[in-house]
Amino acid sequence: MKHQEDAELSALVKAKATRYEAPHALREKISAAMSHAEQPPKDHGTTSWLGWQQWMGMGVAFACGVMLSAVVVIFYSMSGQQERLAGQVIDGHVRSLMVAHLSDVISTDQHTVKPWFSGKLDYAPPVKDLAKEGFALVGGRLDYMDERPVAALVYQHKLHTINVYVWPVRDKSLSAEGTVSQHGFNVTFWQQEKMQYWAVSDLNGADLKRFAELLRKLPA
């Protein structure tokens, strides 16, 4: 009896209590604070003008510089177009969580979500449910990306929300897939059957990749 009451109360809290999302501004503030982080304090006990620790420090700094430039090179090897889209996708994701407007159609049934889009878009986005794999479809909504209305499908994994934007491929010259990570958000994008998919979440990169692979494999 008590167990059941606890379960009911627990369900009520889960459904009705607000889980506050960190504001975007806070995320940026913290990112900025991290990038101005001081170097860890050095041991000043050594008498030589430039102790081995400082040399080590310089070595590490140099290695970091090399790594950082590798990251920059990888990042910039993405076309400007894709970089712009990744930014749009992250902004869309954050906005959807901020304004309590995650879903226009709330349903865990793909046969409810898919027809909802007809008449609202000039294409039919493939809607798949991955509830069995731990990524439950929770709804869909219209959004605006790449200068056109697009379908946004909303999935949930544990307490993380994943937005998947789907729209037809326009520029075939763009590379078909990749991943981006910005401000703690991970983005994975790919193309499949003339559609491009952009999945974005605060979920860790490995889980998001697993989600993307599952979604790709599942027949529409």
Add this chain to the structure above:
Amino acid sequence: MNKQAQQFEKVALPHLSAAYNLARWLVRDEHVAQDMVQEAYIRALKYFAAFKGGEIRPWLLGIVRNTCYTWLQGNRHAEDSYEFDEDRDSGAYAAVFGGTDNNPEAMLLSKQENSRVNFAISSLPPVFREVLVLRELEGMSYEEIAAVAGIPAGTVMSRLARARIMLRAELNCPIIKEGEI
């Protein structure tokens, strides 16, 4: 950015919402909560060198929690003078999965339900509020909550049971505000 800060950002930023949610529930003010989280992250970066692997989330949330408690101790008036605030407690900020469709009446009912539950949790003492929030909203295990709050897992369980009794009592006696019919 040095290597350590880079590494820290990579592992800590994904837990920003969990950190903010905990702070927001503990200090019950969005601006103070933001300050708390920022302070906690800067502190956590300082101690990051001493962090010996394991789960980062309980460790990080523990720092957030301690930062919030320090603030609460210095601002006891904030704890005493907590009253219902329509904007703050209505859940209008982030009632993402309210279970509503586009029916305005259902939306209003759901909002009222949101504010009722939010307010009831907010009026619990912080030590009960935090276990409830970590358990129900962050889905953490007893062991993880124990690590955040620095208490044994058994205490987490008894606090959670007590929190549920208190919450049930709160929910069963709805608050009547002045001017409300």
